[in-house]
Amino acid sequence: MNSLQEHVNPVKKVNLLDFDRKGLAAFFVGLGEKPFRATQLMKWIYQEDVYDFDAMSNLSKSLRAYLNEHCVIATPEIVIEQVASDGTIKWAMQTHCGNRIESVFIPEDDRNTLCISSQIGCALACTFCSTAQQGFNRNLAASEIIGQLFVAQNRVSKANRITNVVFMGMGEPLLNFDNVVASVNLMMDDFAYGLSKRRVTISSSGVVPAIERLGTACDVSLAISLHAVRDELRDELVPINKKYPLNMLMDACRENAKIAPRRFITFEYVMLDGINDTLEDARGLIKLLKTVPSKLNLIPFNPFPNSSYRCSSKETILKFKTLLNDAGIITTVRKTRGEDIDAACGQLVGQVADKSRRHLKLKNAA
Ligand code: SAH
Numbered sequence: 001m002n003s004l005q006e007h008v009n010p011v012k013k014v015n016l017l018d019f020d021r022k023g024l025a026a027f028f029v030g031l032g033e034k035p036f037r038a039t040q041l042m043k044w045i046y047q048e049d050v051y052d053f054d055a056m057s058n059l060s061k062s063l064r065a066y067l068n069e070h071c072v073i074a075t076p077e078i079v080i081e082q083v084a085s086d087g088t089i090k091w092a093m094q095t096h097c098g099n100r101i102e103s104v105f106i107p108e109d110d111r112n113t114l115c116i117s118s119q120i121g122c123a124l125a126c127t128f129c130s131t132a133q134q135g136f137n138r139n140l141a142a143s144e145i146i147g148q149l150f151v152a153q154n155r156v157s158k159a160n161r162i163t164n165v166v167f168m169g170m171g172e173p174l175l176n177f178d179n180v181v182a183s184v185n186l187m188m189d190d191f192a193y194g195l196s197k198r199r200v201t202i203s204s205s206g207v208v209p210a211i212e213r214l215g216t217a218c219d220v221s222l223a224i225s226l227h228a229v230r231d232e233l234r235d236e237l238v239p240i241n242k243k244y245p246l247n248m249l250m251d252a253c254r255e256n257a258k259i260a261p262r263r264f265i266t267f268e269y270v271m272l273d274g275i276n277d278t279l280e281d282a283r284g285l286i287k288l289l290k291t292v293p294s295k296l297n298l299i300p301f302n303p304f305p306n307s308s309y310r311c312s313s314k315e316t317i318l319k320f321k322t323l324l325n326d327a328g329i330i331t332t333v334r335k336t337r338g339e340d341i342d343a344a345c346g347q348l349v350g351q352v353a354d355k356s357r358r359h360l361k362l363k364n365a366a
Helices: 005-007 020-028 037-047 061-070 142-156 175-189 209-218 230-235 247-259 279-289 314-326 357-365
Strands: 076-082 089-094 099-105 110-115 119-121 137-138 164-167 198-205 223-224 266-271 294-300 332-333
Touching: 020 175, 076 142, 089 142, 089 164, 099 142, 110 142, 119 279, 142 294, 175 209, 198 209, 209 247, 247 266, 247 357, 266 314, 279 294, 279 314, 294 314, 314 332
Parallel strands: 110 164, 164 198, 198 223, 223 266, 266 294, 294 332
Antiparallel strands: 076 089, 089 099, 099 110, 119 137
């Protein structure tokens, strides 16, 4: 099969947002065009806000006709918008299959961050996360991932430029590797969004082989959802730990940190009252994080219906933070944003037709 046939499905049109620059160049070469058509098209789409192929004046008439017939520029659609008292905006976006995903815009004095989803639901079963309870439907296409940035940026207007993107919405990004990498490439491409690698962060629960692959695939910032420093507890909170225990995870992080000088990994640690917030946990954390260039982000637990955990007290979180900082580990406490619209970490749920039937299993177990 030649590359043109690979891309052109006679029934379904090709969504040009599914390609990063390399993919787009290959697509055009498959059509007998020059690879530079890729950057021409990207400029129209991402920089000039022109989505009508007929208006792309530097493309030949026959190429425009081809694109009209076989291609689309399609994104998920905003169906609900909620604005929190602190300015945070949460959108439910509908995908072509009818499921809904959520994205959150977080304005701050010095930056505007967009928190995006990588999957419809999540196949992992972290016990403190609301998305996990929904089960899993499917991976998002690259166009549905970059599409969230595309739609959000248009919605908040150019005056509120989105400067940072975090993969901390629904799903495990490293279990949707190729589509996440293609969308990250677009975010960091000067012909698309031109974000710096320090401003695009993939957050993972610790899919070790994918962390290793990521190191060579793209130079993006990495955050790891650690949440426990003992395998026994992490097996319970983040069950993927049973497959990739802490020693394997930390080895992969050390390797990833070697990619570039001054590179560090951000570790996320949700503060759960009486579960992972003792002095012993703090000491364990210090010992573990000393072995890799790291920063620590403590996340106050955000409750959701039927969750059995409570957030650690303010005093405990502060004590944890002070202990870690005093030991030389740069530690911050994540500000909870958009609380009044359930837009905080672990509260994104969208609307998911569960294919894993997890919600049934959970219901029966309760
Ligand atoms: N699957 C990815 C992205 C998940 S969400 C990952 O595991 O990293 C981003 C962060 O929010 C993760 O650190 C996740 O553990 C955390 N989180 C999930 N549920 C939460 C909750 N209820 N309260 C606070 N943080 C939560």
